[in-house]
Amino acid sequence: MIKPFPKVENIHAVAIPFPNDSHLISANVYAIGNGPFTLIDTGPKFPGIFSYLRKELQKTGIKLSDIERIIITHGHIDHFGLAVSIQKAVGYPVECFIHAEDSWKLSKKHIEEEMWNPEAENFMAGAGLPQKEIEAVRKRFSFFRTICDPLEKISNMGAGDRFPVNGNHLEIIHTPGHTAGSCCIYDSTNKVLFSGDSIIKHITPNPLVELKRSLLKDPSYQSLKAYLGSLDKLAQLDVRYVFPGHGEYIDDLPGIITTYREHHLQRREMIWKALKQDPRPVYDLINDVFAFVREGDVFLAVSDITGHLEILINEKRAELIETGPPALYRAV
Numbered sequence: 001m002i003k004p005f006p007k008v009e010n011i012h013a014v015a016i017p018f019p020n021d022s023h024l025i026s027a028n029v030y031a032i033g034n035g036p037f038t039l040i041d042t043g044p045k046f047p048g049i050f051s052y053l054r055k056e057l058q059k060t061g062i063k064l065s066d067i068e069r070i071i072i073t074h075g076h077i078d079h080f081g082l083a084v085s086i087q088k089a090v091g092y093p094v095e096c097f098i099h100a101e102d103s104w105k106l107s108k109k110h111i112e113e114e115m116w117n118p119e120a121e122n123f124m125a126g127a128g129l130p131q132k133e134i135e136a137v138r139k140r141f142s143f144f145r146t147i148c149d150p151l152e153k154i155s156n157m158g159a160g161d162r163f164p165v166n167g168n169h170l171e172i173i174h175t176p177g178h179t180a181g182s183c184c185i186y187d188s189t190n191k192v193l194f195s196g197d198s199i200i201k202h203i204t205p206n207p208l209v210e211l212k213r214s215l216l217k218d219p220s221y222q223s224l225k226a227y228l229g230s231l232d233k234l235a236q237l238d239v240r241y242v243f244p245g246h247g248e249y250i251d252d253l254p255g256i257i258t259t260y261r262e263h264h265l266q267r268r269e270m271i272w273k274a275l276k277q278d279p280r281p282v283y284d285l286i287n288d289v290f291a292f293v294r295e296g297d298v299f300l301a302v303s304d305i306t307g308h309l310e311i312l313i314n315e316k317r318a319e320l321i322e323t324g325p326p327a328l329y330r331a332v
């Protein structure tokens with residue numbers, strides 16, 4: 001059980017419990033307004049979750065047919081997985097919004113055919129993953145397909161867009177890093193920030209490598225660099241509560257941003273020191289920075305290290321010495 005969310009006018013939080021072994025604890029869905037409602041994220045399509053969500057919303061007097069739009073913080077299945085189920089239950093296509101940099105991740109073509117793609121395979125091999133590990137990541141990606149329905153009709157949203165909700169508005173803040181199209185949603189009246197996976201209390205969010213780079217509007221995108229820039233952006237906001245995509249609410253945004261920045265600085269130094277000892281591929285750096293990586297989570301670790309390497313290279317503190325695969329890096 002997570003600590004109950006504080007009561008804030010016109011915000012109804014549903015924390016959908018995750019299986020015990022999940023480090024994410026819960027998937028949080030928020031209904032905003034007092035009718036009609038805007039939903040922020042939907043949760044994944046795990047068995048039983050849809051009826052759980054429906055019941056929890058009903059407890060606060062919200063029927064699915066009262067939902068007028070869905071804002072999706074980013075293109076991950078645990079955030080949009082139930083959007084189609086909601087549309088089907090309502091009987092009409094409730095308009096769904098997501099940032100353009102992530103919208104293609106919701107398509108049938110991507111989910112069914114391209115989630116695992118040659119770019120993914122090349123990236124894993126380039127990072128030095130043994131075949132067994134590549135297979136574990138591929139299996140994990142295949143599992144993702146089973147907990148969402150693709151969304152073909154999607155509306156794009158962008159930085160600064162405002163959605164009216166009961167005389168109030170929700171503002172879209174583009175906070176790339178976890179994904180290129182990740183957004184936070186800011187309710188300036190209540191000083192509440194809906195942070196998706198950009199801010200989470202119990203874990204440091206993973207800036208994930210974008211594998212289909214050809215589909216990004218900004219081909220020079222670097223996930224960790226973008227993420228640190230997004231933290232700077234969020235630090236400017238006047239926020240009383242952060243309502244994240246997973247786990248408990250946060251009442252000290254500046255504090256958690258400081259913790260994240262320190263964490264990333266320390267990790268970067270660890271990587272630099274390890275490379276100083278001897279050049280190595282990304283995969284061989286995992287043991288230097290992570291105490292433990294669960295099977296199938298290797299992609300998260302490799303993404304994190306890749307983000308740090310990109311910054312070290314930007315800072316001219318590391319360089320690529322062999323393109324591989326696996327690609328070999330050394331400290332400068």
Ligand SMILES: [Zn+2]
Pocket residue numbers: 074076178197
């Ligand atoms: Zn995510």
Ligand SMILES: [Zn+2]
Pocket residue numbers: 076078079197245246
């Ligand atoms: Zn998530």
